[in-house]
Amino acid sequence: MTDSHVEFFAQLDWFSRADGQRLAAELAWSRRECPVVHSGYDGGQYVVTRYDDLRTIGEHPDVFSSSTPGVQHVPVALPPLDLDPPLHRDFRQFLNPYFSRSFLQRYVPEMQRLADSLIDDVVDSGRIEFVSQFAIPFTAGSLARVVIDDDNETRMKRAIEAVTGVATGDQSAFERVAGVAAEIISERYAGPPGRDDVLQSLVSARVDGGRPLSLVEQLGVVTVLLLGGLDTTRGVIAHIGRYLAELPGFEQRLRRPDWVRHDLDELLRYTSTVSVMGRTVTKDNDLLGCPLKKGDRLAVHWQSGNRDEAKFEHADELWFDRRRNPHIAFGVGIHRCLGQQFARLQIEIAVDRLLRRLTRFSVVPGTAIKETVGVVAGAPEEMFLSFDINSG
Template identity: 35%
Template structure:
């Protein structure tokens, strides 16, 4: 059984009026991006003042690695409320970018996140206990959003869990550029981080990434307040939004293709590999913006200095030139160089933590929830923009017992 298809958006929309903020694109992304790759792998959209859309794997990877031409420091630069401070290290290019990346990387290596497996599993168990007896839940609210948020707040940055709902709301709304509350949410997120940083300075050291950022030196000088806030801001945006989206997209696929959870229940050892394949098919981090800082070329098209470029990770992940049978979930896929975490200098620093959260979540969900299905009549709508996730995902399953009383 394959995921239900709504068909691609019209050809003229694909070639001339592509808009990454469109809810219609979020609803038809696999089909529409397949049509983009077929019609014009490097297309010029007239929306938002004009920008290029890059959809083939080869071109996406080439541009992402060529930071000297396609700058991350300037982003996409289309309509929308900008953040109060730069998101670091994403909104910087090497060599500056490398300084901030080296600052946070040691706290998210496989060895660094491995001790978080047991507390993450305990958190997963507690969340499942909250709804398993009911035989139904709104999965995004009951599990997908709370899990990575609570894990990140309590394990990675040692932030007060009582602030989580507020921060999650601010992060989610600020990340939709044309949301009328985006600017207000950016300001609210800035203010919360400012207060959080002040509290951490007054408290005892925790030996975490926040301590490292607070005490950092950048090219021989103390890190500035704006750089501190920008780095913590990026950690929050990456830690809260993307893993929640991936969980929602994965469960949506489980509902449509029940043979996948059945196979994984039969052989749980296959779950780590399945996570990689599911991230290829269902990345929540779908695209990223760049600005050409000098003349260049992509897919035979001349790119001029100042041109805006959208690199579409989700499209690259389904390019048949790179992945055989690209729209099919294949547990035995021997080679899987997906770009669900990006590629090049700005590849996601938190990928190991995300994979840990996803693996532990799937192990426990599949062990305890059977007969997972989309609630009858449910119509799924998606968060739109540079990330994609179900806004809600009402599911049903066979009720089971709580593990903790």
């Protein structure tokens, strides 16, 4: 039986729907029997599946480099995602303030209005394709406003449309986003100082001993912020929509004023929408209990770590009675997600605005829920829900 598991990982394709259907069971086998298992994907990599090993990787960036942060090679620079210390620290230092909860409060009214307008579009029909009509446009519109904060509303509309295109898989949309960002950055260099937002930080920042960022680095940061913030938060919101329709009592839980404090971390642990990322070994070591060589590539499976039975009681259940929840849905160590507070804030606003207006969700009869595969795996990709108007 072991041979069939080893064979599965040897031929594993992270973007195959057939492999995706087996993956959870195979990862559970790996955690029990072979926690660092070899895969032939993209030239070869070791899949790391246990919680403690994943923490070790995150806490040793000098040994496990982020220079290849994906499970497949990416041909463009993605700072700070693909940076190691000390340069990584320079980038995070100027970006962190713009993703603090206190700074993001300025965008809350716009995010609320966006959610309300999306609900306005569907409320009279009694049904919604929850991902394309709510989760995608809400997260894309919110992210565009925070990353590309522009007073020119015509250009802002272009930015939102382009970011939404990125979220729906339109590869040419990256170029349109980059075009808008480059246009604004150019104006910021020519104009007077005084703005306080993400794009201005790219103009003002100094890294690596005092040099300014190149345009390639500036646009790389914009790309990372979009990649890191779109599918991930959208996935959690889409999961919540599914649970509203399928889990008895879930809507009542989310209507409690303290649900965020008690329940959100368990939702994040259980869904773990950023399922897997990449690292590269910088020196020979056996920190993970097996010999690794310099140059070996790793697939660090955060989702598997969050389902590790040795760390979490009822690991394969959405269990809200958990007293401690040291989940790694946002990663570990210096690369812990820059946008985690933004993600939490979007989820809170999405749930609040939905449940103010709508209630009694259910999956539309005769429709099936289609799920994502790849780096952001298992989230609803298409899901038709019906609902009632909340009259009370």
